[in-house]
Amino acid sequence: MKLLKIMAAGCLSLLLVRGQAAAAPAVAEQPPALETYQPRYISFYQAQQSQLDAFLVRFFQRELPRFDYPLILSEGSLPDFLARARQYQSEQAGLLAAGQTPEDLRFGERVVTWSQTRQVLDSAYVFAPRWAFSPLEISGPEYSGQTEGQGWYLVLKSRFSLDLPLYKVREDQPQALTAFQENWQIVKLLRMDMPLLRQRMQDELGASPAPEDTAAFLTTLRRLPPFDQLLPALESQDPARYLQDTARKVLELELSSPEKMAKLSDQALVLGLSGSLNLLHPDGLKQSGAFLEGVSALYKLQNLLAEIRKTPEFQLKGQVSAFDPQSDLSQLSLSESESVSSLGIHLDAGYRIIEYRQTPEGMQPVEIGFTKVRALEEQQFSVQTILAARPFEPGDQHLEYPKTPFELRLRGGTGSLALLGPRSGIYADTAPEFSGTLYYSLAQALGWSETYLGLNGAYGMVGWPGVRGRAPPANVSALTGELGLSKRFYFRQLMLAVGLRLGFMNGVQSDGPSTLSQSTLGGTPFAGAALQLNPDLILGLDLGWREYPAAGTRWRSSAGDSDLCYGLAASGPVFGLFLNYQL
Template identity: 30%
Template sequence: MRKSLICLFQAGILVAGLGLFSPLASAADQSVQFYLDTAKYFADLQEFERAESFLTKGLTEYPEDLKLLIELSGLYRQQKKHQEEVLAQVRIVKKDPTRAANWGRLGELNILLKLYPAAVHAYQKALAVEPQNPRYQQGLNIAQNLVKTMLDLESESQALIKPTPSPRLDPELEKLLTPLPSPSPLPIPQETPVPIASSGPDDDLLGPEPGLGETEVYQRKYISFFQTQLTPLNRHAVQWFLKDLPRFNYNLIGSEINGDLLSFLKLVKRYQQENAGQMAATQEKQDAKIGDKVIPWSETQRIMRAAYVFNPDWSYSPIKVTGPHLHKTRDKGEYYAIHVNSTLKLNLNIFKLLNEQPEKYAEIPQTWDLTKEIVVGSSNSEYLSEYKPLEQENPARYMLPTALKVFEEEKKEPEKAMSYLVITEVKKLEDFILKGDVRKADMPKDDIRLGFGEKETPRSLGVNLDDGYKIWETRQVGGKEQKQEVGFMKVRGFLETEAQAQPIIVGRDFEMGDQIKEYPKAGILPTIRLGTTAVGLGGSTAYPVQGSWFVPQASYDTEYNMARLLGISELYNTLHFSMNWPVNYPINRFRNTGVISGLIEVGTVKRFYLRQWIFSAGIRGGYLIGALINHPDAQTTVPTQASLGITPTLGIHYQATPDLMFGLDLGARIYPGFGLADKESWEYKEDGFTRDVTFPMLSSVGPYLTFFGNYIF
């Protein structure tokens, strides 16, 4: 009976099927693969019940699929391995029963496996060795609360629970699907219980409040997605979080609620408070009438078990039609196209359910510029008139395929994806920031080891290379506790249960036990540069014009950290734009003629840190474009010329704060003026014809020097 009640109590954390979140997956093999991938994801996090729920739902839809059966069998074997960890810890305790940490670890494992009486016993043993340890006291309180809840549920539901016969399966299938037995809980000796601390119903999710000198660790949060719109965009939003934020446990909900979601969540909370005993005791999955809405029982349970609800709210700006626009591409050549434009906006509403009443915790906005191209025959303005009526279309319907295409394209260049900015903003919210402590501090070798609690590892939480963490300490100032930042570091590698970090900014030597706190960044560095470059004519800067070796220039870079994708620390992809100051070249009759040039380059840069000092090496390649000013032969348009080249650089930088960096880059600009294809001379257009002008070719071969500053997003 009690075992049945425990299973019933745990039913609230099963994950809903994603039928409504996957309208794009029409083929059976895609659906099966989705169930397999999601189950494996949760199994890797040791969320076996969630993994099992996805596999069993997949078997309900595809009972003949052998891959699902094999995966489910493997899941049960994985559960057995997890249970064997508890038995191994029991053997450790038997070898050294006088060590409190052994008993404490056993208590945590028993809670993880829902063996609450055994957890009570383990924590009581730990407290017998270390009576003043607040972590073991809190663990005991949690375990005793869970045991008390189980007993209350059993007492209230004795008369209501009716056994439901299970349907008979094929003998071979039944053998395959039979779960492995759970380890028996350890017997609880008759000891004087420690009083249960008075706490709210959700305090167990939050963990103990740290005192002075104690470190906080991240407590895994339960997240539910709730959609107020039925759109395939929600499927992509869920995928972002599943991929980049494994720090959450997810309940994926498929219901659509019209109206105010916060008001509905308050109704759910009130319903939970008023009907807690009846709902827990009811074995049948009855629908719940909440206000004037009827919600399936399974989804009601998932709402109530969530600590936070994420609600994606999508909207489009009115359609605007422009053009025709000229396009020049390598694969399509030259063509004209009408542009149908709209802006897609996401407001990610986050609701917090941990308090007595649900509340809106945060709202994260993000936009995407959508452009649909319609190829036309020429630049004739009549095409614009033809397509202007599209501005009357419903943008949510007409621009949806374009939005889905944009999201698919972002998967190819995730370092530039706007969706990752949403993920970064979620990481920055105080409730979701990763916290832990310093496990080892070897300051002479700049080797810091980070831990995130005994239940988590860097991989299970999704910690990435180059992620930043601040060191905090708590001090007594005027009789009050104040947290002060004393350092900053970046993750450089991973061990099995720890992350290896490099100190960057050091206010004092880091020590074992120091509090660490995540400092989330998207890894995007916009950079402003001022400096000089070489601009010349005739294939070299040796043309007799004074000062052409050091022409003032300004530039703008955007750097994208590639460590998350390539696994190489401090490697950046760079997009560079620059423009030089106009230079006058008084050659023969061209007394007033000058040259202005611009540069577009892409490349990479690698940085090497020595605390706050940084050495860099990079290379870029691109396209140099020049224009002649006041050329006497060109009256209507400006002659232009272009060439290809590279810019290797070396630099020394300084990280002033976790957000700000500045420095000096030196290098060589090597654009010898060979031209592109047939464009070996300056050209301009007149009367629809392309004409050449007589002037030495543009080049940029010489020193490159820039000072820069950037802000790290």
């Protein structure tokens, strides 16, 4: 629904921006005074002690250095805290006027110093984070075949959520501006000594189910001391006692998007080569669902950060100080007390340009262009024009347009697939193919402008006519998973791109009651051309050459390997129409 709203409102010059500055008092026809960013002071009000709050503060200090973030630990709600603090401030007015420090305040069991209290009272805004864990779910056992940690594990699962309301501090009471909610699933594995447990089950309970029969094994384990008391206790107690460290590690991983992207790519490669990453495999839906959940969790905190930047009070504002029509670059100015580093401005960040126009309702802000940051200096930065209704002029207003570093691309077109064998010959065809790509911009992480790490998944199916001898089946479906780099070049709305992806192709076919699969490695160099429709959407075409040599003629199934005298391969063009959306 959010995407549809953005698409509907995306046409250039039709997007209206909420005006923040007051109208000039003299004449209604005069445009309002242009705005510049005003530094803000933000506190974190901690109503319950949690190490996750300190982690959250560090995250904001790194990603949004434009603020200070004191962390205040107290009890009760933020409105109650402010009401009590205001009352105490009024009672101690004489002492404060004399330059003396009042005594500390007590809130329940918590003692808050007057200096800490003043940090909240003097803040322009206050975050009041609340963390919650869902009841613990115990499942398993599950086997891990990794070299490190190989063995059987009991699985503890919970979802922990963050409710982060944002308040504007007023004299009477805090005003709730907005609230951000995110949630993550966390999994903790407990190593099990399977031979010892099964021996104890047999000796003490007279039954020792195989660990592959997870339901029977877990039921029996719940009867075995001390698990008969330990597992119910785990399920009835607050999961935060056991999972806070795991939750912190999950959040730390969220902050390292390149590492998370690489981990997901490695996971896709392993699943593809094992024949599991397809919808016809018995565990395909489960494992593919887990993979997609990992992709979804990849950008959660970045999305939270973008939502905070979108708050009108937090948006960076300023003026166009110079425009060079030959290079299509504009200089955007900052206030004297701020710098590029103190505000956390980075390459490829988007900025809208607006002007004020006379309407029947008075002077209204109208978007006249969209730009991207291309060069950074200490007191100013340069932006490249992407969309423009007219040439920019000194004095035009610029507004930050916050987005995450992630983009989602959906593509439909044709792909190539072949079956090769020494005796069966060559069978090749092209057929419809659909793909999705998750892009991560390396501009902020590495300083590489318009360079993207992409995780691509494509699905296609082709059919062959019947031939004499051992022929391929009527159809073979193929899932291709690739990781690659791409570079974009902008010429106003026109965007050109080149790149290379490397990965795997996993083919699946049915042979009677069995499902056969085979994987091979290869890559796809590609190039594309597109138009930037609005700040969020790109529409374009791409063309590439997919090259995947056959890895052999043996195909795997649950019944064992089979030699089919041909192998999965690809050597041909891929072509498609795509729609790109920045998340």
